[in-house]
Amino acid sequence: MLVVQDVGKKYGDFTALHNINLQFGNGIFGLLAPNGAGKTTLIKMLVTLISPTTGDIFYQGQPIKMLGQSYREQVGYLPQHFGYYKHSTPKQYLSYLAALEGMDKQTVASRIDEVLDMVALSDVKNKKMRKFSGGMIQRVGIAQALLSDPKIIVLDEPTAGLDPKERARFRHMLSELARNRIIIISTHIVSDIESIANEIIMIKNNVISYKDSVTNICATLSGKVFETTMTYEDFIEFRKSYVTLAEKQEQGKMIVRFVADEIAESFWKSVEPQLEDVFLVEYAHENTSGGNK
Ligand SMILES: Nc1ncnc2c1ncn2[C@@H]1O[C@H](COP(=O)(O)OP(=O)(O)OP(=O)(O)O)[C@@H](O)[C@H]1O
Ligand SMILES: [Mg+2]
Structure with a gap:
């Protein structure tokens, strides 16, 4: 040990x-x-x-x-x-x-x-x-x-x-x-x-x-990770209010993975949190150059 x-x-x-x-x-x-x-x-x-x-x-x-x-x-x-x-x-x-x-x-x-x-x-x-x-x-x-x-x-x-x-x-x-x-x-x-x-x-x-x-x-993010589809214009607004974790383009629309405290829209799909999600949430407000000087 x-x-x-x-x-x-x-x-x-x-x-x-x-x-x-x-x-x-x-x-x-x-x-x-x-x-x-x-x-x-x-x-x-x-x-x-x-x-x-x-x-x-x-x-x-x-x-x-x-x-x-x-x-x-x-x-x-x-x-x-x-x-x-x-x-x-x-x-x-x-x-x-x-x-x-x-x-x-x-x-x-x-x-x-x-x-x-x-x-x-x-x-x-x-x-x-x-x-x-x-x-x-x-x-x-x-x-x-x-x-x-x-x-x-x-x-x-x-x-x-x-x-x-x-x-x-x-x-x-x-x-x-x-x-x-x-x-x-x-x-x-x-x-x-x-x-x-x-x-x-x-x-x-x-x-x-x-x-x-x-x-x-x-499990710390259980019930807090969702996916939904939106236009790029909506996404620009959306990410001002939510921590987004991943986006991908599909047939002109965006599939966005994000964190929210609770489900706010019935069409949001609740998904299983991954370690990557926790990492992104944990360090969401850090600059990418790292350090804390
Ligand atoms: N010899 C040193 N003198 C002064 N500051 C140092 C020294 N070594 C590291 N630091 C500072 O301590 C902090 C932690 O550095 P460290 O190298 O342990 O980070 P790290 O997590 O390994 O980073 P990376 O992923 O870039 O390797 C940083 O802010 C770095 O600038
Ligand atoms: Mg290192």
């Missing part, structure tokens, strides 16, 4: 996170929030790259700052901006990391083959990474996070650059791994985590605004 207790983080006078309390058991946790909300800040504290300004993080009851290296050995981490050596091959790169980590030489080669197979890079393992696509590089990053078979896997925006097929493979792989591991993934892409996360954590205004299952989070 990994426990975040009363954790806050300031950068100088700027408060990035305030009084965060979280518990992680085995399973997949999706840290879902827009740009600048503090996802990377929380993740860097979980992997001991930065220290909390207040509060503490505990693993198996011990503060991680005391556990030091013995904690870090249990953690696999994919940074948001991950550095690699473009003139080396995935195999060379992972061998180098394994040597740095002091992994057992007898087992390293087969483990490297295993993790490269998990991310479907076996056939290019001896090719220089210079020619790799963004998605392939990202998969090398995921492979290095899995290398030491860590008990805690922390991935900061792991699906950036992956195509839909790679995303599907990635979700499947995580579900398999999560049976006896803690997996924490940050993203602002709802579909990456809604089908696999046991819990979704949302951060807003420096604090945790949701920590619950997808079902329970969606």
